Amino acid sequence: MSSSTGTTGTTTVIGNIATLVTNDPSLGDGSPLGVVRDAAVVIEGDRVVWTGESSKAPATDNRVDAGGRAVLPGFVDSHSHLVFAGDRTEEFNARMSGRGYTAGGIRTTVAATRAATDEELEANLTRFLSEALRQGTTTFETKSGYGLTVADEARALRIAAAHTDEVTYLGAHVVSPEHADDPAAYVALVTGEMLDACAPHARWIDVFCEKGAFDGDQARAILTAGRAKGLHPRIHANQLSYGPGVQLAVELDAASADHCTHLTDADVDALASGDTVATLLPGAEFSTRAEWPDARRLLDAGVTVALSTDCNPGSSFTSSVPFCVALAVRDMGMTPDEAVWSATAGGAAALRRTDVGRVAPGAYADLTLLDAPSHVHLAYRPGVPLVSGVWRRGVRVV
Ligand code: NIG
Ligand code: FE
Numbered sequence: 001m002s003s004s005t006g007t008t009g010t011t012t013v014i015g016n017i018a019t020l021v022t023n024d025p026s027l028g029d030g031s032p033l034g035v036v037r038d039a040a041v042v043i044e045g046d047r048v049v050w051t052g053e054s055s056k057a058p059a060t061d062n063r064v065d066a067g068g069r070a071v072l073p074g075f076v077d078s079h080s081h082l083v084f085a086g087d088r089t090e091e092f093n094a095r096m097s098g099r100g101y102t103a104g105g106i107r108t109t110v111a112a113t114r115a116a117t118d119e120e121l122e123a124n125l126t127r128f129l130s131e132a133l134r135q136g137t138t139t140f141e142t143k144s145g146y147g148l149t150v151a152d153e154a155r156a157l158r159i160a161a162a163h164t165d166e167v168t169y170l171g172a173h174v175v176s177p178e179h180a181d182d183p184a185a186y187v188a189l190v191t192g193e194m195l196d197a198c199a200p201h202a203r204w205i206d207v208f209c210e211k212g213a214f215d216g217d218q219a220r221a222i223l224t225a226g227r228a229k230g231l232h233p234r235i236h237a238n239q240l241s242y243g244p245g246v247q248l249a250v251e252l253d254a255a256s257a258d259h260c261t262h263l264t265d266a267d268v269d270a271l272a273s274g275d276t277v278a279t280l281l282p283g284a285e286f287s288t289r290a291e292w293p294d295a296r297r298l299l300d301a302g303v304t305v306a307l308s309t310d311c312n313p314g315s316s317f318t319s320s321v322p323f324c325v326a327l328a329v330r331d332m333g334m335t336p337d338e339a340v341w342s343a344t345a346g347g348a349a350a351l352r353r354t355d356v357g358r359v360a361p362g363a364y365a366d367l368t369l370l371d372a373p374s375h376v377h378l379a380y381r382p383g384v385p386l387v388s389g390v391w392r393r394g395v396r397v398v
Contacts, residue, residue: 074138076347086112216244296333
């Protein structure tokens with residue numbers, strides 16, 4: 001068979017799927033997850049070309065037996081910080097003995113990252129990527145933000161861009177140590193020479209809008225400058241305290257406001273009124289012993305919610321989307337269906353992508369096979385390595 005997307009070549013059917021999550025409401029049970037029981041998926045080249053009931057699957061060149069297990073879209077991890085060196089075990093230990101989390105710890109990783117070679121940074125990145133892939137992540141975004149000089153930010157983005165299209169310039173993570181006494185000069189650098197060096201390597205621009213990092217006016221100046229250079233905004237917003245980040249994100253049509261832990265009713269209303277996705281990062285609340293974001297409140301208000309790892313050495317050193325799904329279900333008021341949607345289609349929405357996060361004709365053949373009969377087991381069996389197969393762009397990689 002040939003597809004409408006122009007792919008040609010060998011076709012493979014993955015059959016005997018007990019539960020297929022398509023995220024296409026026009027398929028299967030009509031829910032947002034578009035669940036098809038006793039299902040099959042046909043792959044041709046790097047794309048899905050057919051999904052439906054196994055008994056109706058077209059003839060193909062090859063066949064894979066899913067063994068009565070669940071298949072869902074590969075996870076779309078729309079928020080991570082993977083270009084760094086060193087770790088912050090001591091800081092974590094101190095937090096677990098009662099110390100609080102602040103933005104200042106970022107500078108520890110900045111020092112280690114600046115001291116690392118390109119090869120060390122890339123080796124670290126690829127290690128985390130293969131860790132994430134083994135846990136079902138097939139699309140990931142990652143950021144700079146641990147260099148904070150023109151050269152160190154640009155090299156972080158160059159290294160990241162060799163591994164993903166979803167690269168974010170986060171020169172405005174914190175004010176660099178060299179500019180501690182002159183934040184305005186650092187904002188001028190971030191919006192000037194550093195932006196010029198970084199924009200060619202990135203799709204997105206991000207700001208940590210928070211006490212101890214950048215205020216609303218600085219964030220607006222930085223994101224506006226990035227937009228003028230063709231970068232699209234996303235914001236670390238309302239993580240540690242209430243603040244202007246979420247409403248600024250909606251005002252600037254940012255693809256995503258990330259964290260959203262401390263929200264006023266006006267913040268929730270703003271998110272519900274625009275196209276900005278609320279990306280929740282429960283690994284951060286877990287690892288900083290902070291209050292959980294209220295996913296239920298956002299969902300009930302009609303906000304699009306994504307779930308991501310925020311994998312970084314300070315506030316959330318996990319690359320596991322399944323772990324975040326389990327936390328979101330247990331502690332943030334999400335149902336298993338909602339959490340799985342948010343970790344797949346929600347992540348895709350936070351990256352403004354329609355070619356990932358769903359298993360439907362035309363989408364990339366990015367699939368996760370679970371050693372379980374349904375996706376609900378991701379929350380029901382927390383901490384268990386359920387991912388037993390991963391296809392990325394039509395190729396089985398796990
Ligand atoms: O998303 N909030 C800002 N950035 C990261 C933390 C980075 C760090 O502590 O190194 C976050 O949680
Ligand atoms: Fe982050």
